[in-house]
Amino acid sequence: MSDILVLLDHTSTGALRTPVRELVTLARDLTDGGVHGVWAADGAEPSADALTELGELGVTHVHRLTSDADVRVPAVLAEGVVGLLDATGARTLLAVSSFENKELAAYLAVATGAGVVTDADALERVDGTLVVGKTVFAGTWTTRTAVRTPVAVVLVKANSVVVSPAPAAVAPQVGEHAFTASAGASRVRVVERTERPATGRPDLGSAHIVVTGGRGTEGDFTALEELADVLGGAVGATRVATDEGWIGHDAQIGQTGVTISPRLYIGAGVSGAVHHRGGMQASGTIVAINTDPDAPIFEIADFGVVGDLTTVVPQLTAELRRLKG
């Protein structure tokens, strides 16, 4: 069976983005060939730690895609990936499900005829056919989709699979795949790019635990941040909270913001409007704290507390600290 490509999303210092480890874990089960990493050489090179980690996960090759054009532009990167598919004979690309990778997938689909599935949470081969699981309609339906084309591009959501190391670690071979981008692909210019500063907390999109605040916080996220820190989780927010300017727009959870499926979601002062539910309903366990017993979020909560978050949340935080010793 042919090799499989995994796009290695990374930070500006060459560290792997968290969900990439899940992609490699999934990729190993889809082929008895090699798992090849694709590294867009956008100024950052793979760090020594990243290469060690990739080796432990079973990545046999890392292809650095380099170009005279700006590989941060998805239209450009797509041309490099097309070349790499040809060069390696790989027929499948896995990438993290993000807006920029959806753009990349669209270009690949047009260029290669690939079938694309976005927001996947499971992958398997059934009699040679790639079958992809995903939830749709704001997490209320589950589907299984077969990819019918020779080339498949699957974008996988974070927290879809538990990361596991390969049976035997390898030392990945690092190679360069240089390509010349077409004039057409280079028409988009990145005038400015500002990386979001690190918060010291896990990335919202891939965190295992997310503490979310809504209108009920009335703008004070202090207690929620303390709870998140005790849990080692990320802090998210509803559209109302970000529109009010209580927290940055990058914290917005919802269909048009960050879609999350953590192991544990805790919503405080969150009513559960459909736009918000669309971004979090696939979470493992849902906890809700709200003064309004009729809040729609209670319809999907595993553990609901009708109560005031300003007393319940600090009590929860204190009790968790006590239990942790």
Place this chain on the structure above:
Amino acid sequence: MTRSIVVRVRWANRPRCTGASEGNVPDVKIVVCVKHVPDIQSDRQIADGRTVRDGGDGTLNELDENALESALSLVEAAGEGEVVVLTVGPDDAVDAVRKGLQMGADEAVHVVDEAIAGSDAIATARVLAAAITHVGGADLVVTGMAGLDGLTSLVPAAVAALLDVPALPLAAQLEVTGSTVRVTRHLDHASEVLEAQLPALVSVTDQANEPRYPNFKGIMAARKKPVTTLTLADLGLDATLVGAAGARTEVLEAAPRPAREDRVLVTDTGDAGVRLAAYLVENQLV
């Protein structure tokens, strides 16, 4: 929080992606691609591997209202130009372009053909791109950031690729100066400012603006505006490239998720925080 539409438009030296010949430069044209989707508040269903679209709960995809608003604001700021609202979908989908006309678009195009049913995102993009070319091209194509039914966000970049124009997706701010389009966008890990020359395609987010509501005058005026209906044959598109025949993926199974079991709801009487902590520990969630 300000929801500013940054508009400084001077249409200048504008080449169009198709159509315009020298000496006979038509008005500036913006094509807005919209989608008719099941209302997200309704009970949405999948049957035979496809989203059920004839349940009577269809509506203009909310995120496309932001696209219409951006296009209308650009034309208003420039003091010239026309906005064409375009959709692909079954008979009912005409409601989506009518809403666009009510908001202020000048004309509407509805591509409807039985062979289109079951199209995936790329096939839909193929029909949209062919329709844009058919109506004489555009200086700017504007879309919403996603359709609230499928949420794949694949269509905008695919349309751009098929039209061979640059794509600037996810604009939270959009600015057109002369023939340069500039977009500010916020991704998961970074913010970017992108630039390209017209003709181009942009998708706009729900942060980009506050869409207008159609007023009475707009609703009345919309009745007199033209809606052109086109088929695949009109577009010269091979029916085997679209619809179920051209689909690259096939939904094998779809089922509503079972309701969550063993749900607990407590009213705080002073110890809810402690009880919640016990629940989290007991279920090995922390």
